[in-house]
Amino acid sequence: QKEVEQDPGPLSVPEGAIVSLNCTYSNSAFQYFMWYRQYSRKGPELLMYTYSSGNKEDGRFTAQVDKSSKYISLFIRDSQPSDSATYLCAMSANQAGTALIFGKGTTLSVSS
């Protein structure tokens, strides 16, 4: 079993839809959880950063962490065509400035 599992998709939704992206993990030592957005042939861009369990909201984006289930989610409300990208979850046992373990990424396409 890989440390971090993420369904690669692709996921296609119409503009305005609510998108749910998920990752599961096996290492209970992970405490820092991040979501990155990556456009084609570009480096990842940090979207959300969460420590331990709980929810965090930033505009149209909500990140959830359930450490008991080893499951994290990213919700995108009112999705836009500009949200079309690959979304990568990443995790670390230490603070975000240390090595990250990435999921494979989910490719999202939002059609207008």
Next chain:
Amino acid sequence: GAVVSQHPSWVICKSGTSVKIECRSLDFQATTMFWYRQFPKQSLMLMATSNEGSKATYEQGVEKDKFLINHASLTLSTLTVTSAHPEDSSFYICSASGRAPYNEQFFGPGTRLTVL
């Protein structure tokens, strides 16, 4: 703030040659830099971690004699792919982390390497 640049953004080389990729933190001091490799439709795989002034720590399975990493200053790290072969063709991405408030990982735009 927290901008990381990479140069070149794209390079094509012949098999057997060496290629150097630069990673720079433009507006903060990077005490730690990371090098990742990403194959098409795959995740980022950590290759090595380097702290300024120290030898890099390589992940299991990564040949340190093939992928030479130098982190000579707080704003620059280089990755040299020595005697490159077609199987080394990939997207190489660096990230940098510093002291608060820059203690997250900030990623560069990546370098696409094609070895013919």
